[in-house]
Amino acid sequence: MTFQELSRYFEEIEKTASRLSITHLLADLFTKLNPEELQSTVYLLQGRVVPLYEKIEFGMAEKMVSRSVLHALQLDSVDFAKQLGQIGDLGKTTEHFKREIISFEEKPLPVYEVYKELYRMATLNGAGSQDTKMKILAHLISQLDALACRYIVRIPIGAMRLGFSDMTVLDAYSWMVGGDKQYRPLIEKAYHVRPDLGHIGRLIKEEGIQALEAIQPTLFTPIIMMRAERLSSAEEIIEKIGECIIEPKYDGFRLQVHYRRATGEVKLFSRNLEEVSEMYPDLIEGVRKEVNANEIIFEGEALGFDPNARTFLPFQETVQRKRKYGIEEKAKEIPLKIFAFEMLYLDGKSYLTIPCSERRRTMEEYLVQKGDVFEDTVLIAPDIVSGDAKQVELFFDDAITKGLEGVIAKKKDGIYQPGARGWNWIKFKRSYSSKIEDTIDCLVMGYDWGKGKRAEFGIGAFLVGLYDEDNDIFKTVAKIGTGLTDEEWRELKRLCDEQITDSKPALYEVDKQMAVDVWVAPFLVVEIKADEITRSPVHTAGRIMKASKSGNALEVDVPGYALRFPRLKHFRYDKRPQDVTTLKEIEAIKK
Ligand code: AMP
Numbered sequence: 001m002t003f004q005e006l007s008r009y010f011e012e013i014e015k016t017a018s019r020l021s022i023t024h025l026l027a028d029l030f031t032k033l034n035p036e037e038l039q040s041t042v043y044l045l046q047g048r049v050v051p052l053y054e055k056i057e058f059g060m061a062e063k064m065v066s067r068s069v070l071h072a073l074q075l076d077s078v079d080f081a082k083q084l085g086q087i088g089d090l091g092k093t094t095e096h097f098k099r100e101i102i103s104f105e106e107k108p109l110p111v112y113e114v115y116k117e118l119y120r121m122a123t124l125n126g127a128g129s130q131d132t133k134m135k136i137l138a139h140l141i142s143q144l145d146a147l148a149c150r151y152i153v154r155i156p157i158g159a160m161r162l163g164f165s166d167m168t169v170l171d172a173y174s175w176m177v178g179g180d181k182q183y184r185p186l187i188e189k190a191y192h193v194r195p196d197l198g199h200i201g202r203l204i205k206e207e208g209i210q211a212l213e214a215i216q217p218t219l220f221t222p223i224i225m226m227r228a229e230r231l232s233s234a235e236e237i238i239e240k241i242g243e244c245i246i247e248p249k250y251d252g253f254r255l256q257v258h259y260r261r262a263t264g265e266v267k268l269f270s271r272n273l274e275e276v277s278e279m280y281p282d283l284i285e286g287v288r289k290e291v292n293a294n295e296i297i298f299e300g301e302a303l304g305f306d307p308n309a310r311t312f313l314p315f316q317e318t319v320q321r322k323r324k325y326g327i328e329e330k331a332k333e334i335p336l337k338i339f340a341f342e343m344l345y346l347d348g349k350s351y352l353t354i355p356c357s358e359r360r361r362t363m364e365e366y367l368v369q370k371g372d373v374f375e376d377t378v379l380i381a382p383d384i385v386s387g388d389a390k391q392v393e394l395f396f397d398d399a400i401t402k403g404l405e406g407v408i409a410k411k412k413d414g415i416y417q418p419g420a421r422g423w424n425w426i427k428f429k430r431s432y433s434s435k436i437e438d439t440i441d442c443l444v445m446g447y448d449w450g451k452g453k454r455a456e457f458g459i460g461a462f463l464v465g466l467y468d469e470d471n472d473i474f475k476t477v478a479k480i481g482t483g484l485t486d487e488e489w490r491e492l493k494r495l496c497d498e499q500i501t502d503s504k505p506a507l508y509e510v511d512k513q514m515a516v517d518v519w520v521a522p523f524l525v526v527e528i529k530a531d532e533i534t535r536s537p538v539h540t541a542g543r544i545m546k547a548s549k550s551g552n553a554l555e556v557d558v559p560g561y562a563l564r565f566p567r568l569k570h571f572r573y574d575k576r577p578q579d580v581t582t583l584k585e586i587e588a589i590k591k
Helices: 003-015 019-032 035-045 062-073 077-087 090-100 111-123 129-143 146-154 166-178 184-193 197-207 209-214 234-241 281-290 315-321 327-333 356-366 389-401 452-456 486-497 583-590
Strands: 227-230 244-249 253-260 265-269 295-306 336-346 378-380 384-386 406-411 421-429 439-448 461-468 473-480 518-520 525-529 532-536 544-547 554-558 560-564 567-571
Touching: 003 019, 003 035, 003 111, 003 146, 019 035, 019 166, 035 111, 035 197, 062 077, 062 090, 062 129, 062 146, 077 090, 090 146, 111 129, 129 146, 166 184, 166 197, 184 197, 184 209, 197 209, 234 244, 234 389, 234 406, 234 421, 244 356, 244 389, 244 421, 253 281, 253 336, 265 281, 281 327, 281 336, 281 378, 295 315, 315 327, 336 356, 384 389, 389 406, 439 473, 439 486, 461 583, 486 567, 532 583, 560 583
Parallel strands: 227 421, 336 378, 473 560
Antiparallel strands: 244 384, 244 406, 253 265, 253 295, 295 336, 406 421, 439 461, 439 518, 439 525, 461 473, 525 567, 532 560, 544 554
16 A cells, blocks of 8 residues: 555544544545555654554654655745644644645555655654654655645654553454454453554454464563552452452552563563653662562562651652653662562463462562662562451551552452453552542543633643543543642643644544533643542543434433532553543543
C-alpha cells in the first residue's frame, strides 16, 4: 500500500465519530496490509515509529516542521504564518498550500518507505541532526500529495490524534481475523503481557491468531501492571480470599524493573509504561549491586528516604524525584529505596502463573540484602501470612502508625494478572471506611473558556469522566469549576492545549448539556476528591436510557453518577486514561 492510500484511511478515521465504525475501518485497512506494513502502520496511526513505551521521539517542534514545509514548497514565511493563523492546524495548512502547487516530484511512496524515513528522522541525533531531519521531512513533503502531507507533518509534532485507543486496535485485529469481537479476550491477554500493538498485529498476520497464546514476558518490554481491588475491613478480606499474604501499602511510586546481569542493563518503567530509567541513577546502581539474577523482571514501590533521620518520606517529598533536570543533586538529597513486592520473570522463565507465595519466596532468594535499610537500596516488602482478621487489623494499624497508607492483601495461590484489576490483590486503606475520604481518578475530557476573572486564564471549568471498561468509552461524572489554584488552572490549560481535538473524540459519551468549548484527546488523568457520589441525569457515567412513551426519542431511565463538591487533588501524570476509576468501581464505592 502507498502512504497516499493510507492517508485516505487516516482521513476517513478522522471524520468518523463512532467507535464501532472506526474499528471496522481499521479492520478493513489491516486486512489489506502485509505483516511488515501492518506493524509500521499501527505505529504511524499513533503518530509514532515504535511502541509507546520506547523512548524514541521525533524531537521536532512545530516551528521546525514549519521550516520543512517552507523549504519543500518554497513558500513565503509571512504568507504561511498568516494561513496557519487562520486555519489553526499545521497539517491542514500544509495540505492547503500543497493543493495549489504542481509538484513534479510527486509519486506514490510505499508505506514502508515512508515509515523508514520517519524512523530515520526519529533516531537521528548529534551535531547537524536537526538539519538532516528537516531535509528528510521536506523531501517527503515534496513527493507526497496534498492529503498525505496533512498527516506527514502531524506525525512528528505528535498531532495525529485520530481519536481511538489501543483497545480499538485490539478489537480491529479481532474483526480482521474473525469478522467480530470473538478474539478480543485472547488478543488483549497477549497485549497485557507484551503491549506492543505492532508486534501483536504482525504476529497475527504471520503466524495466525493462536500464536498469541505463546506470548511470554520479554526482558525490556514492560508488562502492563496488575491492579488491586479494594475492601474496607479485614473481615471482608479474609471472607473473600481466606488466609493470605499481607504487605504494607507504601505510598511512593510503582516501578517495574528489568535487569540483565551480563550487560548490566537496567530499565525502569512507570505505571503508565513510560521508561524512566534516566531519572533514578541511584536505583539503577542499587539493582546492579544487589540483584543476584541473570535476568529478572520485578516490581516494587519506590520511596524517598531521609538518611539523617533514617525514615521514609511522605509521597509529596518522594515525588520530587520525578524530574528531568537536576537529577544527580536531588538523588543525593532524597535517595530512593525500592520495596520489591512482585517478581514476574526470572532467568528465562515466566512467573506470571506461579502462585503468589512461591513467586515471593523465589524473589527473596534473588534480591540479596544486607538487611540494613541504610545500606540496601533494594528492599523486600515485609509480610505476614494470616487468616485471622484481628491479626490483619493489627498489621494494618501498625502500618498506619508508621505513616503508611494501609495494607495490600494477596491471595496465596493467586497468579499475576497483567493489566487486570482482580481479587488476587486487595487494598485496604483507612479512607475506605468513609466514603467522603475517598478520591477518584478521572480523565480530563475538555474545558470551557470561562467568564469573569477566569477568562484571563482562558479556562473556566473542565469536564471529567470515568471509564466504562466493557465498552471502552469514557463517561462524564463532573464538571469542575472551583478548587484550583491559579497555578493549577494555568497548568491544566497548558496541558490540555497540547491535545486539543477538532470535535468530541469518539471515545467520549457526553450529554448535550455537558458539551464543552474545547475537546481534549484522552491523555490527562486527575485525582479528584468529592464529598459524595450522587445522581444526575446530565452525566452519562452509569446512566441508563429507555425509549420515551412517544416512541422515537430516548429518555433517562436511571440517572448517571455525579460528584458532589468535586475538587482537584493532583495531576496524575503516572496514570493512563484506561487507569481511571471505572464504572464498576464507582458502583462499589457508592454502595
Ligand atoms: P492500585 O494501583 O490503585 O490498584 O493500588 C495498588 C498500588 O499500591 C500499586 O500500584 C502500588 O503502586 C502500590 N503498592 C504499595 N505497596 C504495595 C505492595 N506491597 N504490593 C502491591 N502494590 C503496592
